[in-house]
Amino acid sequence: MKFRPANKIQDLQYFGEFGGVNPSISDSATYTFLSAKTMLDTFEGQADGCYLYSRHTSPSNLYLGEALAAMEGTETANVAGSGMGAITATILHFCGAGDHIVSSRTIYGGTYAFLKNFAPRFNVNTSFVNITSLDAVEAAINENTKIIYCEAVSNPLLEVADIRGLAKLAKKHGLQLLVDNTFSPMSISPIELGADVVLHSLTKFINGTNDTMGGVVCGSQELIDAMRSVIDGSAMLLGPSMDSLRSASILKNMRTLHIRIKQHSKNAAYLAEKFEDLGLKTVYPGLPSHPSHELFKTMINEEYGFGGLLTVDFGSLEKANALMELMQKENLGYLAVSLGFYKTLFSAPGTSTSSEIPEDEQKEMGLSDGLVRFSIGLDNDIERTFRMMRRCMNKVGILESEPQETL
Numbered sequence: 289m290k291f292r293p294a295n296k297i298q299d300l301q302y303f304g305e306f307g308g309v310n311p312s313i314s315d316s317a318t319y320t321f322l323s324a325k326t327m328l329d330t331f332e333g334q335a336d337g338c339y340l341y342s343r344h345t346s347p348s349n350l351y352l353g354e355a356l357a358a359m360e361g362t363e364t365a366n367v368a369g370s371g372m373g374a375i376t377a378t379i380l381h382f383c384g385a386g387d388h389i390v391s392s393r394t395i396y397g398g399t400y401a402f403l404k405n406f407a408p409r410f411n412v413n414t415s416f417v418n419i420t421s422l423d424a425v426e427a428a429i430n431e432n433t434k435i436i437y438c439e440a441v442s443n444p445l446l447e448v449a450d451i452r453g454l455a456k457l458a459k460k461h462g463l464q465l466l467v468d469n470t471f472s473p474m475s476i477s478p479i480e481l482g483a484d485v486v487l488h489s490l491t492k493f494i495n496g497t498n499d500t501m502g503g504v505v506c507g508s509q510e511l512i513d514a515m516r517s518v519i520d521g522s523a524m525l526l527g528p529s530m531d532s533l534r535s536a537s538i539l540k541n542m543r544t545l546h547i548r549i550k551q552h553s554k555n556a557a558y559l560a561e562k563f564e565d566l567g568l569k570t571v572y573p574g575l576p577s578h579p580s581h582e583l584f585k586t587m588i589n590e591e592y593g594f595g596g597l598l599t600v601d602f603g604s605l606e607k608a609n610a611l612m613e614l615m616q617k618e619n620l621g622y623l624a625v626s627l628g629f630y631k632t633l634f635s636a637p638g639t640s641t642s643s644e645i646p647e648d649e650q651k652e653m654g655l656s657d658g659l660v661r662f663s664i665g666l667d668n669d670i671e672r673t674f675r676m677m678r679r680c681m682n683k684v685g686i687l688e689s690e691p692q693e694t695l
């Protein structure tokens with residue numbers, strides 16, 4: 289049977305304390321106990337339904353976590369104050385001194401910098417590979433390898449990971465497959481395809497209003513319990529906790545996630561096709577020209593499309609910058625990092641979100657100067673948006689001929 293992430297979320301029923309249609313917000317950092325014995329039991333992890341301190345967890349954080357776990361089809365989840373908070377705590381849960389990671393080389397700049405520059409301080413070392421080559425992934429595995437790390441759809445190059453193939457490799461070698469699904473919530477369900485753990489930056493599509501940071505790790509009860517352990521849990525001890533007020537607001541935004549993703553995908557697919565028709569070097573997983581288009585089709589939850597992200601290579605940083613400045617002036621979007629907003633966001637990853645990656649490595653992975661990443665917004669009239677974008681491209685000399693139609 290098809291996996292339906294939005295149905296799973298909607299099948300959860302929460303009531304507020306006084307019959308509210310939204311769950312009550314647990315606006316407390318600490319919690320009382322009716323008996324001293326229960327306090328001890330709770331610290332030892334044996335008093336279900338009791339709360340001890342909000343760095344550990346809170347009712348509001350559990351509500352949000354359960355919705356995210358339902359979306360990804362995991363037993364449970366643990367929310368964090370940012371995507372990096374969830375990612376780093378999870379990696380440090382699985383890996384200690386002497387352990388090794390095989391990671392995609394095209395991943396979020398912060399994750400790349402953590403694996404490349406920070407984790408080696410703990411003698412946790414990473415081999416960065418071309419994730420689209422299962423042979424390259426397998427060749428990089430050694431006897432110390434603990435995890436395979438990738439993004440379902442990668443930042444910023446929109447490479448698509450063969451999650452089924454990677455899961456087989458992980459099983460064969462006794463590894464955990466961790467998938468960052470920030471770019472493709474709802475469209476791809478990594479657990480269904482064999483992944484062990486799913487991570488998200490909630491800051492992007494899932495919250496969708498760019499008013500807060502957030503992150504989550506979705507996995508087994510055993511994993512989340514271990515990460516929350518007061519004795520040696522990475523989430524508990526590193527403390528990337530989310531505030532309850534924020535988890536309540538993110539949960540409310542999740543109510544419309546399925547509708548937003550459909551609109552982001554529809555708009556991005558329209559623009560990608562038009563851009564490609566203009567002869568622009570466009571990368572979008574929904575285009576048949578994308579090297580992993582067919583693979584994506586084998587993994588997709590169809591109704592949500594191929595996502596809201598696309599890239600165009602405008603040839604040079606100067607042209608890319610001129611275009612982005614003009615598009616912002618024309619109110620077509622914002623020159624900003626991040627993604628998943630109602631408004632289109634654009635940036636040149638080589639000089640922004642991926643600037644942590646040294647220039648020669650950027651070249652090797654195909655990240656060129658003139659590359660612009662677009663997170664396409666929820667525009668109601670995407671045809672008008674396209675006409676206006678085309679006019680901007682004309683003005684900055686990216687396109688040769690003046691289009692005939694008037695706006």
Ligand SMILES: *Cc1c(COP(=O)(O)O)cnc(C)c1O
Pocket residue numbers: 370371372373396398399439443468470471488489490491492501502503
């Ligand atoms: C933004 C992002 C992150 C980091 O999340 P924060 O919420 O900014 O900490 C991780 N992975 C991907 C793919 C991202 O886009």
